[in-house]
Amino acid sequence: MSNETITLYEAIGGDATVKALARRFYELMDALPEAARCRAIHPADLSGSEQKLYDYLTGYLGGPPVYVEKHGHPMLRRRHFMAEIGPQERDEWLLCFRRAMDETIENEKLRAIIWPPIERLAHHMQNRE
Secondary structure (H helix, E strand, O other): OOOOOHHHHHOOOOHHHHHHHHHHHHHHHHHOOOHHHHOOOOOOHHHHHHHHHHHHHHHHOOOOOHHHHHHOOOOOHHOOOOOOOOOHHHHHHHHHHHHHHHHHHHHHHHHHHHHHHHHHHHHHHHHOO
């Protein structure tokens, strides 16, 4: 028996899964009428947002720290402050993330580990009532 620890990044399938998760997240945000308020606070072209989410999740899940290498410390709340994020935008973001995760990460136990900190992060990003 090995006591080698693997990261969530490796456990979910590495780069291909993180790429699929980020892509699916923004496809859903772009397509779901119930995510319209969240979509409205994003740029018309989502490719930059998708790339940043991919970079962030790669490091966040234990892969290479590409976001930090490209952009420095995430400081996510400060970087999003110009966007008005209320409870509805937050919940729509979470809806898209949950669905994207359910569609791209097969293992239910891994999704259960990833979800609570993502939910806390979304609540932390809220900057208006």
